[in-house]
Amino acid sequence: VEGTALQRHRLDALLVDASVAAGAHLLTGEPATDPRLEGNRLVEFRVGEKKIRAKEVIVADGVRSTFGQKLGRIWHKGEVFGIAARSYCESPFSDEPWMHSHVELRDEEGVVQPGYGWIFPIGDGSVNLGCGALSTNKRPAKVNTKKLLSQYASQQRAEWQLGDEKFITSAALPMGGAVSNVAGANWMIIGDAAACVNPLNGEGIDYGLETAALATEILGTNKDLTLVWPDLLRQHYGEAFMLARTLARVLTYPQFLPLAGPIGLRGPMHVAARLMGNLITEEDRDFTARLWRTAGTAVSTARAGSPLWDSTF
Template sequence: MSAPRVDSTDVLVVGGGPAGAAAALHAARRGLSVLLVDAARFPRDKTCGDGLTPRAMHQLQLLGFGPEIAAGYRSRGLKLHGFGGDVTAPWPKSAFGSEGSAMRRTRLDALLFETARATDGVTVREGSPAVDVSLRHGRVESVTVSTPDGDRTVRCGTVIVADGVRSPFGKLLGRVWHRTEVYGIAARAYCATPFSGEEWIHSHLELRDREGRAQPGYGWIFPLGDGHVNIGCGALSTTARPAKVNTKKLLSHYAGLRRAEWSLGPETDVASALLPMGGAVSGVAGPNWMLIGDAAACVNPLNGEGIDYGLETARLAAELIDPRRDLTVVWPRVLRENYGEAFLLARTAARLLTHPRLLPAVGPFGFRGPQAAPLMRTTARLMGNLVTDGDRDVVARAWRTAAGGLYRLRGSGAVLWA
């Protein structure tokens, strides 16, 4: 039996989704050699709402993408429904712009992956999972990649792990998902519709099952501009208060309720997933490796959005690559500095929503009366991850004040990338 072949690269990126492909592009633009590997072959699907917030669009623009995203389809904001009311909430003007979109993950991921393939300095391998690692004092010395042509040993200076919510390679490095914290369960499908060019994302914040029980989550309809919508639902759960719902059955019920209004065809490509959220994982870095995106639970606990954080953490990680830098402490600190306060507050709010009586009690206040429109516009801004440290308005100041107070109260040890 012949010995595995040996490759060498400055940067090994494990996982070719948006976060991994973006990390490869950013690293290559720094003049580093990059090997990007993924267990699947592209195009491949992923359970996702397919929405692209202005924050995500901003990161894609930084990578050089423009009209090719969703063939030019753009969304203007959210239309929120529930508890006897409807509120329209345009994307606010922000540092990220005010233009959103939506694009099937099969297409978005393939676009980013193929762009990485065509970039000087990047080598890609599909159907090639990273299956083993050699460590010395926590430092990755080499990684075994199982390719269609046999195992290859990859010697690398830095490893960026972007292998998704389950993060099998992250687990080899010691990544732990803390399910005592709030996490998401979601299901999505595609339906044909004559209204796929609708310029608004629709979110139903009053989500009830067939028996009429309110669920701690929401339903969504993302028009895709291609003759279809992405329709789905998500619920919040913890080990203490697990969501007692079959998300695929709930999705079928939700689609049935929306069918006449949208002239929906039957649901196709139904898929479901679990989502770690809000930094509720530990073991995200070592001397020369770091987890990014979904693998690092960089997902908004209030809505399950993670593409924008995946793209952002890819850029942040690539900027840190330096053989002289020990990432063990540096990378968790960078994550906490950028997302810690907001994630802790959002996770706490999401945990409150798992109480079955809370949302039916407070929901009507958000949709009825003169306070409904400004309150829901604020909700849309938070759900779109559109509050930044640079914002100086009342909403941003209140959000930062509450987040900072909670962060100081609970401390950075509250499973935020410990």
């Protein structure tokens, strides 16, 4: 099958099957709850009626991270976060070999929004069509993403011969490491729950998989993970996430969108593309620094002490 992406439920099923084949014991149907902590060591939790004694725990409970919150995880909404919506639509161009994105996203009144739209052909007769916008709690994106999604779909309908939007889902996404307390003595938080989402494109699946692989490397080492895990995250993603967050944050200031949008995301795609792929060059550091300086002191003050998986334990 041609195409560029996989429907999410199919990817999830493949991952579950592979884990079970590799020896994982799967418990489904009930969430993990009631973590019992001694200091910041997780000693026990429940899955339904079952009590589980915790030896080492990797927590991958997504954006809301209700289990993570009970362990002390804090999401800093003052930092830039994404809001995204996606749908699946039928299209005769489902086996198109390229992903498409439209970085000039406009709301009903035609005002440019700090975000972008995408169409990922899936190869099964449908495409994944969605849009995302950047936000902070001080400057919330003034868009209803589901509405924006339907407008975007109408704009693309003729060219892609799109059917109706189906299986619409949306969420707010913590990004770029803007959470605190992602580890304790014997537990580590990974994926979305640890804000491992690229601030420029909202991509989080590969970071989820990568952070899972990274976490398993330090299981069984008998180390206290409280500082080891966030240090490892900073080594791998710290600089790229900080630069991308900086650039993304500038885009949430309406006055900078016309300036930064064309430079950062429209014109020469190279800077944004490299930051999206964790491939930073000196040129990108300079570019982001210059952009940041242009944004002025109000913004610079906001950067000081900006959280990056810090620990308050």
